[in-house]
Amino acid sequence: MRVVGRRVRWRWYGEVVLEGGLALRMTGDAAKWLRPEDQVRLATEFKKPLLGFDEYTLQGSFPIWPLFSREVAHVREGPLGGEAYRYRLRAREAMYEADFEAIAELEQYHYASEKEVVALWSCPRCGRTLQANSKPLCPCGGEARLKEIKGSTPASRFLLLELVERLPFEPRIVGYLRLDPPIPRMHRRTPKGLERDIRERIFPPDWFHPTYEGGLDWESALDRVHTAAARIARVVVHPDYRSEGFGSLLVRLALEWVRERAAPEGRREKHLVYTIAQMARYHPFFEKVGFRYLFDTASGRPVLFYPLTGEAEDYLERFLREDPYARAHGGRLFFSRFTPLQGLPGPIRLLGVYKAYRNHLDLSDLSPDVQEALSAFGVRARILERAVLRGADLEIPPKSVVVLAGASGAGKTTLLRLLLGEPPDAGEVVVPPGRRVGYIPGEREMELGEEPILERLYQKPMYTSKPP
Secondary structure: OEEEEEEEEEOOEEEEEEOOOOEEEEOHHHHOOOOOOOEOEEEOOOOOOEEOOOOOEEEOOOEEEOOOEEEEEEEEEOOOOOEEEEEEEEEEEOOOHHHHHHHHHHHHHHHOOOOOOOEEEEOOOOOOEEEEOOOOEOOOOOEOEEEEEOOOOOOOEEEEEEEOOOOOOOOOEEEEEEEEOOOOOOOEEEOOEEEOOOHHHHOOHHHOOOOOOOOOOHHHHHHOOOOOEEEEEEEEEOHHHOOOOHHHHHHHHHHHHHHHHOOOOOOOOOOEEEEEOHHHHOOOHHHHHOOEEEEEEOOOOEEEEEEOOHHHHHHHHHHHHHOHHHHHHOOOOOOOOOOOOOOOOOOEEEEEEEEEEEEEEOOOOOOHHHHHHHHHOOOOOEEEEEEEEEEEEEEEOOOOOOOOOOOOOOOHHHHHHHHOOOOOOEEEEEOOOOOOOOOEOOOEOOOOOOOOHHHHHHHOOOOOOOOO
């Protein structure tokens, strides 16, 4: 069938009209990429002039409707290995108004400030446009509706990460990824100066052109887009879940989305996906997925590419092999600042260890009133003795992780003191030569100084000055 028109009202609502006057309801983010005269294949069981979201499937050069969706199990390993727990998650393209409101709420964790508001809202009662980070109430009393997420463009599409199983206090949406066409121009900064249009030196120019150029007539600008590349413009994870590996998971699922749907525009097979990400210098989640670092932009931000086809892989490897700057970094951007620790040459052993403590309880430093009150209950000077370890035997192999667990007073801290050099009352503590570091609250603590904790922790570990 032939497309004869489209109507885009909101990101979450639009219509496409096919020949014969048949109208299909879909998201505006999907409808905006269908042009008049495009050929599509429709499948439906209904015979009526208007089909709803759940009443049809649509195929063009690639699947169009229903939108991309995947359910995945994400395993979180424990500190000693093995499965600690698992999440049931769904990755799907944003579809409902509430989805985009959740995106705006997540966006503010990263980009909102006193000067930067992340979303524009429109009041349907009075027509006023409002700026706010979450859904506002208009001064006229009307409830505003999301108009646009600032920083995005009409060409942007959004992939959500949703908790399928969650507790009542957990958010429904725990992350999102924004996918865009390539930016129009990209230059490289080198020690010798600026190299213009660096992408087109590495890959075929038509992989990046014609792309979305913006302008007032955004619909015509969208109609011209026909690229073989996609750009990951944002990866945002809820603060409570940033240690769960959801960033890398979102990127992996986005690669599936691009392969299957040729997103964002769905008109041409994609050869590669790339991102411009300053955070990639400090967190390797893109490289964990398989992205390769190629160069820095003119503004100094790193650019990483992921080849989806063998042809793209060949171009990428040739550049890394032949370009003098690329040969120096070899496609790697992130290098850990932590040097490998030299393990102890042998096991730590406790052989028949006995350790007791003797404490003198003295009331003399207390105020007379407190002393009098304690004396009334028979509390006076006391000598308290307690055996904490009795004949303890323990062996800890090199390079192992051991967790001490027990009630207060069970001897956990006493054992740490022995390993740090405090002598036992009887028995033997054998610790092979090597570096020992231990922190005990209130006794041995890290000196953080007056600077911000993040700065102190950055400086504290021993790190290499050059990549290994």
